[in-house]
């Protein structure tokens with residue numbers, strides 16, 4: 250007997266069926282279902298995307314509250330990742346507020362109540378010494394991670410491991426906006442204790458019930474983690490997010506790893522991107538602007554430092570640029586002589602010219618400084634009240650008013666308040682989205698100054714250029730390229746940021762800028778991209794992007810084009826032969 254004739258039926262596919270990818274996608278035709286071994290496990294109809302989307306949108310509409318919609322979307326991603334991303338990319342404007350700010354803020358506050366399934370990795374203080382080993386439990390090859398210690402989640406304070414919603418949400422945007430394939434993303438939350446006593450004492454809290462470790466301990470932990478991450482995935486891009494004090498890690502790792510801090514650098518870049526357009530629209534030359542910042546934390550200082558860079562490029566000296574800023578923190582105007590020890594990051598902008606005058610109020614400061622720009626990164630919802638906004642309107646034809654704190658409840662004002670109190674003249678961007686507004690017969694649309702316009706392109710640019718580090722020039726390039734990404738209509742309508750519905754196109758432009766800057770700085774390791782024209786580079790970027798619409802058809806093509814012996818190694822990692830699939 251030949252060896253072949255002794256064989257019984259071919260073995261079933263070794264690949265485990267998974268609900269997390271497209272295995273149970275109702276778009277899969279019968280031959281693919283048979284190949285996957287899912288034939289008979291789903292209702293018989295083969296549905297195109299429109300029908301599936303209709304069902305999803307109806308289900309979503311049935312959920313009465315944003316948090317229930319959030320939960321449904323978590324479920325959808327967990328059960329059919331490609332359908333989730335199809336839905337998200339087709340409805341980015343409507344769904345982003347549900348998976349990201351503002352709803353993700355509520356989700357983080359209530360994470361310990363609503364958590365149902367693993368979506369990322371948690372690494373605890375007690376795991377130190379074993380971090381590299383634990384990373385082996387992650388089942389995919391990772392290209393990019395977003396990591397937080399949960400100590401400053403949006404403007405909601407220390408939420409400990411509840412902060413996981415942020416890495417999950419940001420990475421979903423990496424996939425939706427820049428086409429980084431879902432399994433290449435790792436949401437990572439560090440469980441290093443929390444100073445949020447209410448959470449620590451809540452029986453449902455899922456992190457270590459200890460106070461936050463000291464800064465030295467956190468550094469020790471991060472040193473081990475960073476080494477472990479690059480040992481496991483040598484080309485990994487690492488995004489730090491929502492740390493209460495992000496500066497030490499940024500300083501320590503930015504020249505050693507391919508990393509950036511989104512709150513300091515990404516926020517700085519996205520605001521400069523919109524600010525360049527706002528300065529143009531204001532009609533006031535760069536040299537004549539003056540800015541008051543409410544909030545002198547990581548985001549505030551990150552934004553101001555990059556605006557300084559912009560002013561310098563516009564011909565203003567660094568000293569003059571620096572002196573265009575007045576910062577207010579929880580202790581009032583940030584000055585060198587106010588009697589407290591200033592945190593290091595505040596010193597650069599601290600005023601030395603207040604001549605002993607005491608800070609009294611924001612409105613008095615506005616009268617004194619006569620600013621053209623008012624930025625809010627303070628976490629104080631409603632701080633830009635009617636009086637403040639009207640003062641800005643009196644001083645300027647087109648006041649630049651950016652209430653950037655998240656989520657919406659922490660926004661220093663909303664769009665309607667800004668429009669009504671400035672006679673519709675303000676140049677406005679907020680961190681969380683606000684609806685358009687009809688004013689004097691004109692439909693006004695607010696800008697969204699949120700780092701989601703740049704971090705996807707920064708990450709994709711770093712991945713594709715195989716950057717060794719993420720340089721400041723790469724960050725700044727993301728701002729400049731973002732500012733040029735508006736189409737004619739958006740420019741004509743006076744928008745500061747492009748329509749979010751075009752975010753994938755915008756991310757291609759931002760990514761190109763980031764790659765070009767990496768090449769100029771010599772930190773790229775993909776020499777072939779250097780010879781590409783801009784058009785060729787854009788085509789390459791687009792081709793590299795995960796497209797949730799083509800997943801099922803790619804799989805089907807691989808299966809049916811194989812003459813029954815397909816060995817497909819696509820993003821689903823399948824390498825079974827059709828022969829083995831009981832067809």
Ligand SMILES: NC(=O)C1=CN([C@@H]2O[C@H](COP(=O)(O)OP(=O)(O)OC[C@H]3O[C@@H](n4cnc5c(N)ncnc54)[C@H](OP(=O)(O)O)[C@@H]3O)[C@@H](O)[C@H]2O)C=CC1
Pocket residue numbers: 401402403404405493511512516519543544545546547548549577578579580625626627628629653654655656659679680681698699700701
């Ligand atoms: N739109 C976007 O893309 C982004 C928005 N953000 C948002 O910006 C906000 C701040 O983030 P971040 O800078 O990282 O946070 P930080 O905690 O580092 O900074 C908050 C700042 O606000 C100051 N502050 C607190 N209370 C008051 C008050 N009553 N009056 C004046 N200032 C006050 C704090 O003062 P003190 O220093 O004295 O404590 C601190 O300087 C958050 O809401 C965050 O969501 C952040 C990143 C991106």
Ligand SMILES: CC(=O)C(=O)O
Pocket residue numbers: 350402403404491511512654655680699700
């Ligand atoms: C958007 C963001 O990164 C923040 O609010 O922290």
Ligand SMILES: [Mg+2]
Pocket residue numbers: 403490491511512
């Ligand atoms: Mg953040």
